[in-house]
Amino acid sequence: MVNLMFMRHGKSDWDVASPDDHSRPLNTRGKRSAERMGVVIRELGLIPELVVSSTALRARSTAELARISGGWDSRLVLEDDLYGASVFETLAVAAHHGGSARRIMLVGHQPTWGMVVTHLTGSRAAIRTATVVDIEMHATSWDDVPQSRGALVSLLQARTFLHKE
Secondary structure (H helix, E strand, C coil): CEEEEEEECCCECCCCCCCCHHHCCECHHHHHHHHHHHHHHHHCCCCCCEEEEECCHHHHHHHHHHHHHHCCCCEEEEEHHHCCCCHHHHHHHHHHHHCCCCEEEEEECCCHHHHHHHHHHCCCCCCCCCCEEEEEECCCCHHHHHHCCEEEEEEECHHHHCCCC
């Protein structure tokens, strides 16, 4: 079995003038959520061996902040194909990058992540900003993932783990 994790980027900053959607940064809450989820993933023993992130600034920043704050030694790969990807394009990215890893994380966007979770598990999930979903795939290799299904193991929403200030 392999585990496929999805993390939605943290809250983006709509007040910053960005040239386009791809360049929109995280806001303060988004940065804090990404950092906190990195620690939560470590504390739960769910550190992925590989993180593949959309090249959008907010997704890339989320992946980097989670890795650094969580102390993960995971390799980070930036993947253009995750920005605006379909369900099947997303699963093809996982199959392409999975290699010998037993657990990988894709960092990207809604509504794609919600559609992928529903496709793989039959479950609908509220994937708010900085939410992490862990799916145990009914596949023994990443090559089998695009035509496989899986079971939802956990859904971790950042706001559950953030302390009110």
